[in-house]
Amino acid sequence: MNGYENPDIPEGINVTQEHPLKEFGQLVIGVTALIIILALAFSELGAYAARHLTLEQEVALAHRMLPAMWTETAAEPAEQAERKHLQELADRLARHMAIPAAMPVTVHYSAEPVVNAMATLGGHIVVYQGLLDATKDSETALAMVMAHELAHIKLRHPATAMGRGFAVALLLSTFAGLGDNVMQGWANSVGTLTALRYSREQEAAADSLALETVYREYGTVKGAEIFFEHASAEDNGLTPPAILSTHPSHEERIRKIQNFAAKESGAE
Amino acid sequence: MYDLIVFLTLIALGYGFGQHAERKHFRSILEREKELKTLLCFSERRIPEQEVPVQGQLVSGSVVISIDYFKQFVAGLRNLFGGRVTAYESLLERARREAILRMKEQARDLGADSVWNVRLETAAISQGAQRQQVGSMEVMAYGTALIRKT
Numbered sequence: 001m002n003g004y005e006n007p008d009i010p011e012g013i014n015v016t017q018e019h020p021l022k023e024f025g026q027l028v029i030g031v032t033a034l035i036i037i038l039a040l041a042f043s044e045l046g047a048y049a050a051r052h053l054t055l056e057q058e059v060a061l062a063h064r065m066l067p068a069m070w071t072e073t074a075a076e077p078a079e080q081a082e083r084k085h086l087q088e089l090a091d092r093l094a095r096h097m098a099i100p101a102a103m104p105v106t107v108h109y110s111a112e113p114v115v116n117a118m119a120t121l122g123g124h125i126v127v128y129q130g131l132l133d134a135t136k137d138s139e140t141a142l143a144m145v146m147a148h149e150l151a152h153i154k155l156r157h158p159a160t161a162m163g164r165g166f167a168v169a170l171l172l173s174t175f176a177g178l179g180d181n182v183m184q185g186w187a188n189s190v191g192t193l194t195a196l197r198y199s200r201e202q203e204a205a206a207d208s209l210a211l212e213t214v215y216r217e218y219g220t221v222k223g224a225e226i227f228f229e230h231a232s233a234e235d236n237g238l239t240p241p242a243i244l245s246t247h248p249s250h251e252e253r254i255r256k257i258q259n260f261a262a263k264e265s266g267a268e
Numbered sequence: 269m270y271d272l273i274v275f276l277t278l279i280a281l282g283y284g285f286g287q288h289a290e291r292k293h294f295r296s297i298l299e300r301e302k303e304l305k306t307l308l309c310f311s312e313r314r315i316p317e318q319e320v321p322v323q324g325q326l327v328s329g330s331v332v333i334s335i336d337y338f339k340q341f342v343a344g345l346r347n348l349f350g351g352r353v354t355a356y357e358s359l360l361e362r363a364r365r366e367a368i369l370r371m372k373e374q375a376r377d378l379g380a381d382s383v384w385n386v387r388l389e390t391a392a393i394s395q396g397a398q399r400q401q402v403g404s405m406e407v408m409a410y411g412t413a414l415i416r417k418t
Contacts, residue, residue: 004308004310004316004382005308006305006308006309006310014357014358014360014361015354015357015358015361016352016354016357016358018354020283020287020338020339020342020354020355021283023342023346023354023355024338024341024342027342027345027346027349028345030345030349031345031348185271185275186275186341189271189272189275
């Protein structure tokens with residue numbers, strides 16, 4: 001047994017003394033920056049590709065992707081009348097926007113109580129009964145929302161958003177082989193955040209064009225803010241911060257309408 | 269939005285509990301290592317000739333240790349850039365030393381003075397199980413304890 005001993009092994013050979021949060025911070029910032037840069041680049045690529053989609057191709061694509069839009073011919077007469085009324089409003093507003101004939105605007109009516117409307121590929125707009133209820137006191141308010149959806153179509157936002165969405169989804173799916181689930185979840189959240197930025201930009205652009213259109217049609221934008229006031233009252237103050245939203249805040253949109261109104265009345 | 273809150277809560281919980289457990293474990297390891305310092309431990313396969321009559325007996329100690337959410341996340345990010353996965357290093361260091369300590373405790377209880385031919389085995393336990401599962405691993409230490417015949 002002589003000559004055998006267990007000397008003290010110094011600490012810190014196998015374990016670093018660096019604070020774990022430092023490494024965490026460096027890695028999170030690094031990965032996040034990488035994903036944001038790549039997501040923005042892919043998003044631009046997708047938008048670029050979408051700009052090369054002709055109107056005819058978009059209409060055909062919508063026909064294939066959204067077959068449900070063509071099955072509502074059997075709707076009740078009351079719904080048909082509502083749809084016709086909305087289509088007339090859309091056509092009147094569309095005159096001020098110079099929407100190309102290759103992309104005819106088709107309005108659809110849904111009896112669901114959702115307080116919203118949406119524009120999608122191929123010039124299709126869906127208006128929900130909930131929105132009609134919320135704006136029943138003011139035609140300008142309904143026209144504002146309708147003009148907003150028309151503006152999306154005029155500016156070809158659905159196609160652009162689809163192009164960006166596909167490109168970013170493609171990018172994020174290549175991350176699927178890297179790291180574990182937690183990391184993929186993180187990559188997806190960050191990638192989605194970049195999409196929200198474009199979404200807010202599109203909404204703001206659609207709002208501006210819609211305001212101008214409503215002003216041209218009615219000579220005033222009074223009452224246009226009613227929908228947003230209604231929506232902001234429904235939120236109960238539980239709104240996520242702007243960076244996590246698809247739309248600009250209701251307060252911001254109401255303020256913009258009021259600014260526009262003030263400017264127009266000052267010019268007269 | 270809510271996913272993000274859940275995620276951050278899990279990270280914070282993983283960090284809080286994980287770090288607390290790690291500090292506490294290292295304190296306990298250092299204390300017990302000092303206590304068992306007189307019980308010698310060698311990797312040598314051939315046991316040198318002894319001056320007193322002895323008998324050999326197999327002793328072993330095993331430990332299963334689980335990774336926390338925070339470490340898993342940091343290690344996942346590390347996979348992208350490469351480099352030292354320090355989050356796992358401290359975990360494995362704890363597991364190895366704890367396994368040796370448990371083996372030595374068994375040897376002490378048998379009245380041994382030394383343990384020879386010490387070997388370490390490592391096994392990942394939840395590998396191949398559901399992917400969402402938090403990984404845990406086993407380290408086992410074993411050797412031949414020399415006990416004086418009385």
